[in-house]
Amino acid sequence: MEINNNQLLRFTTAGSVDDGKSTLIGRLLYDSKSIFEDQLDSITATSAKKGHDGIDMALFTDGLRDEREQGITIDVAYRYFTTPKRKFIIADTPGHIQYTRNMVTGASTANAAVILIDARHGVIEQTKRHSFIASLLNIPHLIVCINKMDLVDYSEEVYSKIIGQFEEFSSKLLMKDVRFIPISALLGDNVVNRSEKMEWYQNGTLLSTLENLYISSDINKIDARFPVQTVLRPQSEEFRDYRGYAGRIASGVYKVGDEVSVLPSGFESKIKSINAGEKEVEVAYAPMSVSMVLEDDIDVSRGNMIVRKSNQPELEQEFDVMLCWLNNDSAKPRAKYTIKHTSNEERAMIKEVVYKMDINSFKRDTEDSSLSMNDIARVKIRTTRRLMLDTYRDNRNTGSIILIDESTNETVAAGMVV
Ligand SMILES: Nc1nc2c(ncn2[C@@H]2O[C@H](COP(=O)(O)OP(=O)(O)OP(=O)(O)O)[C@@H](O)[C@H]2O)c(=O)[nH]1
Numbered sequence: 001m002e003i004n005n006n007q008l009l010r011f012t013t014a015g016s017v018d019d020g021k022s023t024l025i026g027r028l029l030y031d032s033k034s035i036f037e038d039q040l041d042s043i044t045a046t047s048a049k050k051g052h053d054g055i056d057m058a059l060f061t062d063g064l065r066d067e068r069e070q071g072i073t074i075d076v077a078y079r080y081f082t083t084p085k086r087k088f089i090i091a092d093t094p095g096h097i098q099y100t101r102n103m104v105t106g107a108s109t110a111n112a113a114v115i116l117i118d119a120r121h122g123v124i125e126q127t128k129r130h131s132f133i134a135s136l137l138n139i140p141h142l143i144v145c146i147n148k149m150d151l152v153d154y155s156e157e158v159y160s161k162i163i164g165q166f167e168e169f170s171s172k173l174l175m176k177d178v179r180f181i182p183i184s185a186l187l188g189d190n191v192v193n194r195s196e197k198m199e200w201y202q203n204g205t206l207l208s209t210l211e212n213l214y215i216s217s218d219i220n221k222i223d224a225r226f227p228v229q230t231v232l233r234p235q236s237e238e239f240r241d242y243r244g245y246a247g248r249i250a251s252g253v254y255k256v257g258d259e260v261s262v263l264p265s266g267f268e269s270k271i272k273s274i275n276a277g278e279k280e281v282e283v284a285y286a287p288m289s290v291s292m293v294l295e296d297d298i299d300v301s302r303g304n305m306i307v308r309k310s311n312q313p314e315l316e317q318e319f320d321v322m323l324c325w326l327n328n329d330s331a332k333p334r335a336k337y338t339i340k341h342t343s344n345e346e347r348a349m350i351k352e353v354v355y356k357m358d359i360n361s362f363k364r365d366t367e368d369s370s371l372s373m374n375d376i377a378r379v380k381i382r383t384t385r386r387l388m389l390d391t392y393r394d395n396r397n398t399g400s401i402i403l404i405d406e407s408t409n410e411t412v413a414a415g416m417v418v
Pocket residue numbers: 015016017018019020021022023024058093094095096147148149150151183184185186187
């Protein structure tokens with residue numbers, strides 16, 4: 001069966017402050033004609049007021065940020081645009097606030113990460129951090145844009161040197177697909193339109209690279225995992241016996257008639273019907289939102305998972321995760337947190353910090369067991385009840401968790417099951 005999810009590409013952008021992220025996104029939207037006329041008028045006016053000659057590309061994204069910053073709770077803004085080939089969602093994460101936090105939030109569902117490097121500075125610590133996080137998050141495609149090529153005379157030598165620097169450390173990371181593109185976000189070279197200043201570069205522009213990334217193999221179509229979000233029991237007479245389980249399929253494919261198990265109870269049944277939107281369907285797959293009816297009347301509640309009988313996740317109460325600490329308050333020893341895993345919530349404790357990762361040297365530090373903002377560490381977690389886990393490598397949805405501080409209700413950490 002052909003699953004056509006190929007149309008939509010999610011990507012995230014990362015770079016250090018002033019590398020040109022806002023300018024790049026603006027340029028991408030502008031040159032691909034994704035910006036509405038009225039927005040354009042107001043930006044042209046603001047650019048003029050600020051004394052810019054022409055249009056300040058960064059204003060496209062900055063405008064968006066103002067809106068978002070009033071909301072305060074989310075640091076990631078989502079921007080949508082469409083070309084004849086594909087739809088795109090950009091998770092735009094501001095570089096000046098906490099980068100690890102934002103990248104983790106914005107990138108967990110991304111197909112690709114675009115990392116910017118200032119051609120004048122080459123690979124810096126932030127580049128390494130961002131790439132490390134991209135590899136940790138298992139983002140399938142990494143596009144490294146070497147920006148501000150106009151400031152280094154469009155030099156191939158500078159470009160090649162930076163690729164060399166990048167490859168020197170990235171060889172230690174597990175990354176399947178890495179590409180490099182020399183660009184000038186400001187002037188538009190190799191963003192949407194091919195540069196006339198860099199004849200030596202033969203590969204695609206950023207947009208054409210994004211349009212042509214092969215992503216249908218990025219989705220896990222094998223392990224069927226359906227976390228139940230809500231149990232539907234309509235009150236009216238007509239539907240008195242109806243009991244549907246609604247949620248979003250995390251991975252895999254479900255068909256009417258499939259033999260399934262409900263976890264953690266282990267009760268078995270068969271799928272009687274599947275509804276997607278208003279329609280009844282025979283087959284459903286990730287990431288569709290559906291409601292399912294089973295043939296037997298068994299006890300299913302929010303946080304349960306419906307899986308195929310022959311392919312089940314592990315039920316664990318103690319497990320290891322690679323944890324990114326995302327909060328200003330450091331981890332408190334033996335403190336209790338709420339752990340969120342798919343639609344499930346339990347209480348959890350960090351039992352042990354196995355090691356902390358030094359992102360610059362890729363060394364493991366087994367002495368230091370503190371966890372503060374931006375730290376990445378392997379830890380052992382213990383939960384009050386068993387969770388239905390896959391490894392993050394196998395399944396980005398059912399292999400990830402977040403920890404919430406029970407007193408402040410803030411997300412303090414995100415973790416990948418190892
Ligand atoms: N010469 C040149 N300047 C650039 C280029 N791209 C960005 N800039 C400039 O670099 C500065 C920083 O650009 P921004 O887009 O605001 O960069 P940023 O800091 O990554 O954006 P934030 O996402 O707000 O952190 C601005 O003055 C841009 O005009 C480029 O390709 N060439």
